Amino acid sequence: METISIRAPSVASSGTRIRRSVRTRLPAAFALLPTALVVLVVYIGCMLWTVRLSFTSSTLLPKLDWVGLAQYTRLFANDRFLTSASNIVIFGTLFISGCLIIGFLLAVFIDQNVRGEGLFRTVFLYPYSMSFVVTGVAWQWFLNPGLGLQKLVRDMGFESFTFDWLVNQRMAIYTIVIAGLWHGAGLTMAILLAGLRGIDSDLWKAARVDGIPTWRVYTSVVLPLLRPMVITATVLLATGVVKLYDLVVAMTLGGPGIATEVPAKFVMDHLFERNNIALGTAAATIMLITVVSILAPWIYVRYIRPQGRHA
Amino acid sequence: MNAVVPQGRRPRHLTAGRIGIYAFLATAALFFLLPLWIMVVTSLKPMEEIRMGNILALPAAMTFEAWTKAWSSACTGLECNGISVGFWNSVRILVPSVILSIIVGAINGYALSFWRVRGANVMFGVLLLGAFIPYQVFLYPLVRIFSLTGIYNSLTCIVLVHVIFGLPTMTLLFRNYYAGLPIELFKAARIDGGGFWSIFLRVILPMSTPILVVATILQVTGIWNDFIFGLTFAGRQNLPMTVQLNNIVNSTQGERAYNVDMAATMLAALVPLVVYFVSGRWFVRGIAAGAVKG
Numbered sequence: 001m002e003t004i005s006i007r008a009p010s011v012a013s014s015g016t017r018i019r020r021s022v023r024t025r026l027p028a029a030f031a032l033l034p035t036a037l038v039v040l041v042v043y044i045g046c047m048l049w050t051v052r053l054s055f056t057s058s059t060l061l062p063k064l065d066w067v068g069l070a071q072y073t074r075l076f077a078n079d080r081f082l083t084s085a086s087n088i089v090i091f092g093t094l095f096i097s098g099c100l101i102i103g104f105l106l107a108v109f110i111d112q113n114v115r116g117e118g119l120f121r122t123v124f125l126y127p128y129s130m131s132f133v134v135t136g137v138a139w140q141w142f143l144n145p146g147l148g149l150q151k152l153v154r155d156m157g158f159e160s161f162t163f164d165w166l167v168n169q170r171m172a173i174y175t176i177v178i179a180g181l182w183h184g185a186g187l188t189m190a191i192l193l194a195g196l197r198g199i200d201s202d203l204w205k206a207a208r209v210d211g212i213p214t215w216r217v218y219t220s221v222v223l224p225l226l227r228p229m230v231i232t233a234t235v236l237l238a239t240g241v242v243k244l245y246d247l248v249v250a251m252t253l254g255g256p257g258i259a260t261e262v263p264a265k266f267v268m269d270h271l272f273e274r275n276n277i278a279l280g281t282a283a284a285t286i287m288l289i290t291v292v293s294i295l296a297p298w299i300y301v302r303y304i305r306p307q308g309r310h311a
Numbered sequence: 312m313n314a315v316v317p318q319g320r321r322p323r324h325l326t327a328g329r330i331g332i333y334a335f336l337a338t339a340a341l342f343f344l345l346p347l348w349i350m351v352v353t354s355l356k357p358m359e360e361i362r363m364g365n366i367l368a369l370p371a372a373m374t375f376e377a378w379t380k381a382w383s384s385a386c387t388g389l390e391c392n393g394i395s396v397g398f399w400n401s402v403r404i405l406v407p408s409v410i411l412s413i414i415v416g417a418i419n420g421y422a423l424s425f426w427r428v429r430g431a432n433v434m435f436g437v438l439l440l441g442a443f444i445p446y447q448v449f450l451y452p453l454v455r456i457f458s459l460t461g462i463y464n465s466l467t468c469i470v471l472v473h474v475i476f477g478l479p480t481m482t483l484l485f486r487n488y489y490a491g492l493p494i495e496l497f498k499a500a501r502i503d504g505g506g507f508w509s510i511f512l513r514v515i516l517p518m519s520t521p522i523l524v525v526a527t528i529l530q531v532t533g534i535w536n537d538f539i540f541g542l543t544f545a546g547r548q549n550l551p552m553t554v555q556l557n558n559i560v561n562s563t564q565g566e567r568a569y570n571v572d573m574a575a576t577m578l579a580a581l582v583p584l585v586v587y588f589v590s591g592r593w594f595v596r597g598i599a600a601g602a603v604k605g
Contacts, residue, residue, distance in 0.1 A: 027507035028426035031418050035482070036434050038475055043441040046452035053451070062455070106339060112332050122588070123340045126347075129587035129594065131536030133553040134580045137560050138346040141353065141569060142366070152366050182343065190595045242445045246538040250557050267447035272543070277451060284447040295443050 047288065054282035060275040071282035081283060084261040087173050091262070092241040094177045095184065099237050100230065102181060103188025108218055110189070111196045121193070125186035132183065136250025139179040140166065169259040172252055176244075176260055179251060184240060188233045195229035196222065235298075242291055263287050354378060354574035361569050377570035381578060385571050387550075387558040394575045397555030401535055401582075404551055407470045409530045412477035416526060417519065419478070420485025421511050425497050435482065442479030450543055457544065464546025472544045473534050481526060488522040489515065528590050529597040532583045552579045 057067045075081050110120055127135065142148045145164040153161040165171035199222060207217045223230075245264040248254060254261040263283060270280030349366055354377050356370040364371070383393040390396075423431055453472070457463035462471075492515070500510045541551035550558075556579045560572045587594050 024506065025426055025428060028422045029428045031422045031507065032428055032431055032434065035415065035419050035438070035478060036430075038478060039434050039437050039441070041456070042449060042453060042475055043437055043444075046449040046456075047444070049452035050448050062451075102339075105335075109332050109335050109339075112329075114332060114336060120336050120340060122591075123343050125595065126584065126587055127343060129532055129583040130580045131538065131553050131583070133536075133538050133557050134576050135346075137556065137572065137576045138350050140560075141573065142346055142349050147361065147569070148366055155365060182346065186343070194595070239443055242443075243539075246553070249538070250561065253561060264445060264447055267445075268450075268539070268543075271447075271451050280447075281451060284445070284451075287445045288448045291443055291445060292440075295440070 050281045051285050051288070053277055054285045056278050058277040058281075060277070062277055067278075071278045072286075075279060075282050075286070078279075080258050080261055081263075081266055083258050084263045084266045084283075087260060088241065088244065088262050090173055091177055091180065091244060092238070094174075095180045095241060096234060096237045098177065098181045099184045099188045100233065102185040103192055103233065104223075106185065106189040107192040107196055110193060121190070124189050127183045128187045130183070132246035133250040135179050135183045136247045136252075139175065139182070140251045143175050143178075166252065167256055169256055172256060172259045176248060176251060179247060180240075180244075183247075184237060187236065191229050191233045191236075192226060195226040199225055238294075242287065350573045350577055354381075354570055354577055356570055358568060358570060377568070377574040378578075380568070381559070381571045381574035385559050385568075385575055387555045388562055394552060394555050394559060394578055397550060397552035398578065400545070400549050400555075401552040403466060404469050404473070404541070404545065404549065405531065405534050407466075408473035408477070408534050409527060411470065412474045412481050412530055413523065413526050415474060415478065416481025417485045417516070417523075418511070419482040420487075420489050421515055422507075423482065423486045424489040425494075425510075425515075426507065435486070438479045438482060442483075446476070446539060450539075454543065464544070464548075466545070466549050469540060469545040469549060469551075472540050473537070476540070477530060477533070480529065484526055484529070485519075485522060488519070492518060524590075524593060525597040528586060528594055531586055532594075535582050 052064075053062055054071055055067060055069075056063050056065050057070070106120075106124055110117055114120065143163070143166040145151070145162075145167060150161060150163045153163070165175045203221065204217070207214075207221070243264060244262050245268065248260055248262050248265055252260045254265055264287070267280045267284045267287070270276040270283065274280075352368065352370055353361060353366070355373050355375070356364070357372060357374055357376070360371060381393060382395050384391055385393045387394070387397070422428065423435055454463060457468050457471075462468045496514060497510065500514045505514065535551075536553060537551065538553040538557070541549075541554045545551060545554075556575050559575050560567075590597075
């Protein structure tokens with residue numbers, strides 16, 4: 001634990017100094033109290049409560065009995081949950097890698113001293129300002145086979161053109177990926193572009209003197225330099241993946257059938273509609289374990305170990 | 312604002328490569344603009360034209376009828392008062408949530424970066440970890456707590472929820488900003504006998520304008536775009552615009568009025584779009600600041 005110390009110089013003797021410093025720091029402690037309470041009650045308390053509920057047989061109302069891992073056994077035999085889990089892996093992989101690739105390409109192309117740079121940036125990033133519900137509704141309309149893209153291409157003369165992914169069990173999840181990419185690629189572009197602008201211009205002179213082709217410089221020199229930005233973007237995108245819910249609800253409602261179910265929606269449905277609290281909290285606990293096991297080492301190294309100020 | 316120093320290769324005259332660059336950027340821009348274009352033109356067409364015509368085409372007989380209908384008479388489930396109900400609900404949720412969460416975030420950030428409080432760093436660590444944990448982990452117990460205290464399904468409830476889940480980002484944002492201010496400033500104020508609150512109000516807060524702007528942009532778009540909290544905590548009387556939009560679009564009985572759907576969608580997107588276009592580069596700063604400088 002930290003020792004008590006105060007930064008302001010004090011002329012008082014050490015005994016009174018400690019007492020005084022405690023007294024002057026009292027308001028600071030009070031100011032942090034509400035947040036500390038929220039952390040205890042919500043972030044820790046509610047989390048533990050959810051985990052506890054997953055070991056019960058609660059249905060409509062919470063019970064505090066103990067059924068061991070029974071809910072987890074049921075969960076991993078549940079088609080809907082297994083589909084949700086595999087969907088989130090598909091979405092997560094394609095969404096994160098897609099955003100990084102598209103974002104990187106956009107950033108590199110924008111960085112070529114192009115005219116209308118501001119305009120391009122604005123256009124690429126604006127979807128990110130809109131909600132997932134708006135995104136979902138817009139893409140649902142555009143990809144609707146009856147009146148949307150498919151009809152458009154057919155009317156142009158390609159009678160046999162088919163693009164029915166939105167209503168196709170096997171392909172529907174990829175329409176969610178497309179909408180997600182539209183929403184998030186610009187953010188990645190903005191973060192990586194900021195990184196590109198931070199790179200020393202001498203590097204480019206050196207590369208030119210050595211006659212290294214531009215694409216080589218980007219892949220072998222610039223990309224490694226952008227590592228922190230790539231990590232930041234990945235973390236931001238990954239938190240978006242875990243939260244994936246509104247987009248699915250607005251675009252496909254988990255359908256057709258259960259083709260686009262995702263874990264967050266599985267939990268919400270079981271908690272608030274299907275009256276199966278225990279199964280819902282078990283799924284939430286699985287989400288929690290997955291996220292914590294991925295993020296705990298990262299948080300520790302980045303935030304908790306380097307304590308205090310770092311300007 | 313930082314000056315933009317374009318890097319990469321010097322511009323040359325129009326070569327094949329330059330044309331390729333512009334072709335790539337223009338194609339990408341088309342992809343990003345397409346849905347917005349479709350939303351706008353669809354919302355301005357009558358239904359027959361939507362059924363018969365080209366989804367990309369400009370409306371032949373432009374009409375704002377769908378917009379009026381979306382605003383004031385579209386059905387969200389059983390009621391047919393349009394999305395304006397949701398708009399005003401969102402405003403009533405937005406204003407107190409944004410103000411409160413920023414105040415709490417600023418005070419937390421100040422206390423964390425200038426004052427040593429025992430256990431504060433541990434608290435901050437847990438809070439940050441909490442930022443990454445899926446909301447589904449907290450929702451059910453939180454609903455129970457709010458039901459027990461009797462404020463579940465009210466405006467107070469949804470505002471509190473936004474403040475609670477805004478804590479990690481807001482605290483981080485202000486803590487990082489204040490950590491960048493010179494400590495000498497704080498020391499001088501302490502020597503002058505300033506206490507916790509007087510230093511905050513007289514010294515720190517007047518220097519916080521940039522971060523206040525960033526925090527406001529972040530919270531306004533974030534809270535306006537929220538769906539899951541509004542759905543879970545706001546109650547039938549206070550459902551925000553996103554939830555109402557989803558109800559209009561996805562629970563219509565009979566034939567869907569796509570023009571009304573798209574008009575409603577545009578209306579729901581309007582506030583964040585205006586914030587985005589007005590704030591320009593500050594918007595990016597906002598998103599990045601929460602994560603980049605941790």
